[in-house]
Amino acid sequence: GAGVSQSPSNKVTEKGKDVELRCDPISGHTALYWYRQSLGQGLEFLIYFQGNSAPDKSGLPSDRFSAERTGGSVSTLTIQRTQQEDSAVYLCASSSQTGVNTEAFFGQGTRLTVV
Amino acid sequence: AQSVTQPDIHITVSEGASLELRCNYSYGATPYLFWYVQSPGQGLQLLLKYFSGDTLVQGIKGFEAEFKRSQSSFNLRKPSVHWSDAAEYFCAVGARGGGLTFGKGTHLIIQP
Numbered sequence: 609g610a611g612v613s614q615s616p617s618n619k620v621t622e623k624g625k626d627v628e629l630r631c632d633p634i635s636g637h638t639a640l641y642w643y644r645q646s647l648g649q650g651l652e653f654l655i656y657f658q659g660n661s662a663p664d665k666s667g668l669p670s671d672r673f674s675a676e677r678t679g680g681s682v683s684t685l686t687i688q689r690t691q692q693e694d695s696a697v698y699l700c701a702s703s704s705q706t707g708v709n710t711e712a713f714f715g716q717g718t719r720l721t722v723v
Numbered sequence: 724a725q726s727v728t729q730p731d732i733h734i735t736v737s738e739g740a741s742l743e744l745r746c747n748y749s750y751g752a753t754p755y756l757f758w759y760v761q762s763p764g765q766g767l768q769l770l771l772k773y774f775s776g777d778t779l780v781q782g783i784k785g786f787e788a789e790f791k792r793s794q795s796s797f798n799l800r801k802p803s804v805h806w807s808d809a810a811e812y813f814c815a816v817g818a819r820g821g822g823l824t825f826g827k828g829t830h831l832i833i834q835p
Binding site: 612643649651656667711715717 | 765823
């Protein structure tokens with residue numbers, strides 16, 4: 609597609625339920641990132657995928673969070689047993705190559721509300 | 724570990740006035756620096772980036788930023804702001820493995 613696509617755009621879930629957030633990166637982009645944006649907290653790095661390499665999971669806040677990327681393209685971020693503090697906007701980004709000197713293109717985000 | 728500080732949470736500027744948004748970074752090597760803008764309800768858009776070379780970089784929408792190694796700063800400037808510039812601005816530094824570390828953002832308000 610023309611840009612990074614995320615779904616759903618909004619998700620309301622009950623505390624304790626599991627949720628899955630989806631990201632379709634720009635076609636051909638090998639790198640994919642997940643960030644979390646909480647009010648007043650800026651963007652928090654969660655996880656980074658590059659091609660078929662093992663992902664950098666250093667930003668995942670707890671073992672309730674996991675992510676996978678199938679076929680080097682679509683990625684799913686899963687949050688198990690959601691808590692109210694998980695409420696945030698989850699942003700996905702992709703870039704065409706690895707390394708720090710490349711531009712990341714962001715999706716519109718998924719707004720997660722845990723009630 | 725790398726970090727980014729944006730000391731101003733909110734800034735209010737009159738339309739037509741000049742703008743400077745501050746960004747300070749901490750990084751163990753030559754930094755790769757970015758400014759992104761997030762308009763209400765929109766995703767993040769890259770304004771400009773610095774990798775090497777000329778320390779004054781030009782971006783889109785009339786923005787520029789100057790890299791000052793001695794001050795560990797990468798401040799964003801615009802000579803004359805427009806009402807459409809009202810948004811959240813994020814400074815970011817490139818991290819090992821390709822991830823970006825972002826500051827907490829500066830919310831820009833434009834007064835008529």
